[in-house]
Amino acid sequence: xxxxxxxxxxxxxxxxxxxxxxxxxxxxxxxxxxxxxxxxxxxxxxxxxxxxxxxxxxxxxxxxxxxxxxxxxxxxxxxxxxxxxxxxxxxxxxxxxxxxxxxxxxxxxxxxxxxxxxxxxxxxxxxxxxxxxxxxxxxxxxxxxxxxxxxxxxxxxxxxxxxxxxxxxxxxxxxxxxxxxxxxxxxxxxxxxxxxxxxxxxxxxxxxxxxxxxxxxxxxxxxxxxxxxxxxxxxxxxxxxxxxxxxxxxxxxxxxxxxxxxxxxxxxxxxxxxxxxxxxxxxxxxxxxxxxxxxxxxxxxxxxx
Amino acid sequence: xxxxxxxxxxxxxxxxxxxxxxxxxxxxxxxxxxxxxxxxxxxxxxxxxxxxxxxxxxxxxxxxxxxxxxxxxxxxxxxxxxxxxxxxxxxxxxxxxxxxxxxxxxxxxxxxxxxxxxxxxxxxxxxxxxxxxxxxxxxxxxxxxxxxxxxxxxxxxxxxxxxxxxxxxxxxxxxxxxxxxxxxxxxxxxxxxxxxxxxxxxxxxxxxxxxxxxxxxxxxxxxxxxxxxxxxxxxxxxxxxxxxxxxxxxxxxxxxxxxxxxxxxxxxxxxxxxxxxx
Numbered sequence: 001x002x003x004x005x006x007x008x009x010x011x012x013x014x015x016x017x018x019x020x021x022x023x024x025x026x027x028x029x030x031x032x033x034x035x036x037x038x039x040x041x042x043x044x045x046x047x048x049x050x051x052x053x054x055x056x057x058x059x060x061x062x063x064x065x066x067x068x069x070x071x072x073x074x075x076x077x078x079x080x081x082x083x084x085x086x087x088x089x090x091x092x093x094x095x096x097x098x099x100x101x102x103x104x105x106x107x108x109x110x111x112x113x114x115x116x117x118x119x120x121x122x123x124x125x126x127x128x129x130x131x132x133x134x135x136x137x138x139x140x141x142x143x144x145x146x147x148x149x150x151x152x153x154x155x156x157x158x159x160x161x162x163x164x165x166x167x168x169x170x171x172x173x174x175x176x177x178x179x180x181x182x183x184x185x186x187x188x189x190x191x192x193x194x195x196x197x198x199x200x201x202x203x204x205x206x207x208x209x210x211x212x213x214x215x216x217x218x219x220x221x222x223x224x225x226x227x228x229x230x231x232x233x234x235x236x237x238x239x240x241x242x243x244x245x246x247x248x249x250x251x252x253x254x255x256x257x258x259x260x261x262x263x264x265x266x267x268x269x270x271x272x273x274x275x276x277x278x279x280x281x282x283x284x285x286x287x288x289x290x291x292x293x294x295x296x297x298x299x300x301x302x303x304x305x
Numbered sequence: 306x307x308x309x310x311x312x313x314x315x316x317x318x319x320x321x322x323x324x325x326x327x328x329x330x331x332x333x334x335x336x337x338x339x340x341x342x343x344x345x346x347x348x349x350x351x352x353x354x355x356x357x358x359x360x361x362x363x364x365x366x367x368x369x370x371x372x373x374x375x376x377x378x379x380x381x382x383x384x385x386x387x388x389x390x391x392x393x394x395x396x397x398x399x400x401x402x403x404x405x406x407x408x409x410x411x412x413x414x415x416x417x418x419x420x421x422x423x424x425x426x427x428x429x430x431x432x433x434x435x436x437x438x439x440x441x442x443x444x445x446x447x448x449x450x451x452x453x454x455x456x457x458x459x460x461x462x463x464x465x466x467x468x469x470x471x472x473x474x475x476x477x478x479x480x481x482x483x484x485x486x487x488x489x490x491x492x493x494x495x496x497x498x499x500x501x502x503x504x505x506x507x508x509x510x511x512x513x514x515x516x517x518x519x520x521x522x523x524x525x526x527x528x529x530x531x532x533x534x535x536x537x538x539x540x541x542x543x544x545x546x547x548x549x550x551x552x553x554x555x556x557x558x559x560x561x562x563x564x565x566x567x568x569x570x571x572x573x574x575x576x577x578x579x580x581x582x583x
Contacts (some may be wrong), residue, residue, distance in 0.1 A: 027397075027401070027482070028396075028397040028400075028401035028403045029397075029403065031393040031394065031396050031397035031401075032393065032394050032397035032398070032403075032409060034390050034393065035390035035391060035393060035394035035413075035453060035457075036394065036409055036412065036413075038390060038449060038450060038453065039412050039413065039416065039450065039453065040412070042428060042431070042446055042447070042449075042450040043412075043415070043416050043419075043424075043427075043450050044412065045431065046427035046428050046430060046431035047419075047423070047427045049427070049430055049431050049434055050426070050427050050430055052434075053430045053433075053434065101325050101328070102325070104318055104321045104322060104325070105321070105322045105325040105326070107318065108318050108319060108321070108322035109322070112315060112318060112319065113322075120322075120326070122557065123326050123329070123330075124326070124329065126333075126550075126553075126554070127329045127330055127332070127333050128511075129507055129549070129550055129553040130333060130336060130546045130547075130549065130550050131510075131511050131513075131526065131527055131530065131546055131549075132511055132513060132527070133513050133527045133530045133531050133534070134336055134530055134538075134542060134543070134546040135332045135333075135336070136332075137530065137534055137538050137542075138331075138332035138333075138335040138336050138339075139332055140350070140534075141335050141339065141349075141350050142331065142332065142335055144350055146351070147350075178328070178329075178332070181325075181328075181329065182329075210311070210314075231418075235418060235420060236420055236421065238420055239420025239421055239422040239423060239514075240420075240422075241422060241514075242513065242514070246534060256420070256422040259422050259423075259426050260422065260426075260517070260518075263426055263429055263430075263518065264517070264518065269430065269433065272426060272430075273426070273430050276422065276423045276426040276427060279420060279422070279423050280419065280423050280427075283418065283419060283420060283423070287415075287418050
């Protein structure tokens with residue numbers, strides 16, 4: 001690169017980068033193209049191809065042909081409305097439970113943990129470095145019929161004598177809550193930690209009670225974090241099927257279980273594709289609404305905060 | 306001005322937080338404990354006494370070693386591809402202005418926000434349409450697809466926190482873009498790249514859902530455990546899970562020590578010129 005142009009350009013970053021940009025306008029494209037193509041071919045196109053597959057009819061032995069069978073959408077919604085509603089209900093309950101458990105924890109780490117703050121953050125993510133399946137199987141061990149905890153809960157009467165913990169909706173929701181708790185805690189912590197604490201002091205100096213200061217200052221400032229945490233918990237939770245599979249029975253199956261078995265067991269591809277396309281549409285609507293409120297960048301940063 | 310009520314509130318908050326962390330660790334305790342269980346028969350659900358025999362024979366179950374090796378290979382290959390692609394994408398998104406940048410940022414973000422079952426199902430549908438046989442290759446394709454976004458976001462955050470003036474200074478001093486990238490940008494990015502690689506590896510090795518759809522006859526560690534769950538998971542699985550966790554803890558401590566040393570060294574070197582903003 002010749003230095004002539006650079007030296008003559010006015011000092012400051014705008015000038016320098018402008019000439020650079022003009023000269024190397026192809027460089028960013030070369031950098032971005034391989035990664036972007038990967039996502040287009042193996043993410044965007046497959047998602048769209050679900051629509052194409054869903055409109056086909058046929059069977060796995062003779063093959064499927066395109067018949068533009070739009071009725072599949074009405075059919076699969078009416079056939080699996082129970083599992084769809086259950087997915088929303090379980091995911092919603094688990095999200096609320098995550099918030100109730102996670103908000104005080106995030107608040108504690110951000111403001112009270114002092115020099116133990118990093119240790120606590122580490123403790124929150126550490127369990128998730130063991131395999132998800134192994135952890136869920138461990139919950140089976142914990143909740144199984146003759147386990148220590150089931151017997152203890154029976155003794156104090158929280159579980160009826162002939163009742164059980166495993167294979168109930170309680171077990172499935174508890175499993176989902178467990179799995180997605182860090183997705184709630186980390187964005188909450190990030191937004192609380194960024195907050196200017198002097199605002200709370202100012203409010204209490206001006207005779208606001210602690211509770212009023214919390215309600216009028218802390219909660220609104222934590223708003224984006226709450227929003228991100230709720231989304232990051234709720235969206236993956238809708239699609240979860242491992243917890244229902246390992247901790248529940250077919251009475252607890254969610255829409256993810258249906259998609260999984262339609263694709264891999266029954267091989268009824270159009271129905272499976274229709275259901276997963278519907279789920280994608282629902283998620284896109286949720287994300288579009290969220291992006292209007294807090295922006296995709298903040299949302300995505302919160303995801304790996 | 307701390308009233309007794311405030312102290313009570315702080316105390317309750319502490320107890321609640323401690324309880325929440327305990328909740329997170331309950332299954333971990335169970336996993337570690339039951340790796341020492343002297344279980345008779347297939348099931349490993351009840352405690353039957355202490356033994357080390359599973360630790361001395363961690364691969365003593367048919368298919369487990371194969372699955373474990375497959376998972377490690379898959380995660381390593383995925384990490385290499387995704388980190389290379391992801392660093393390039395992040396550089397293009399942060400350091401350059403070009404048409405379609407916002408749309409590309411959205412496309413990178415979307416897979417992270419898509420439920421895994423949709424990712425897995427969509428990819429399977431696409432592979433079926435293309436007539437591709439599913440196996441190790443389709444697993445690599447799938448894993449790179451869903452880890453790429455995590456790499457981009459990690460690297461992007463690091464790039465945005467970096468001082469562009471250092472790169473500009475290098476170029477003002479006659480370094481071309483490639484040299485600047487090699488000698489300035491990449492070394493400064495190294496901690497970000499390390500973090501992204503660790504994240505990528507961890508996500509890939511743990512993936513069940515997308516692999517479940519696209520593995521074909523290939524068995525990864527999570528798929529093995531899931532398959533075994535119906536007939537009772539062997540304690541060797543607990544041994545491997547515990548060992549992996551210990552390995553991660555070790556890596557984290559090494560990383561922490563490394564960062565502390567780097568910070569000390571940097572403070573010594575940089576202190577006279579705080580204007581560089583490091």
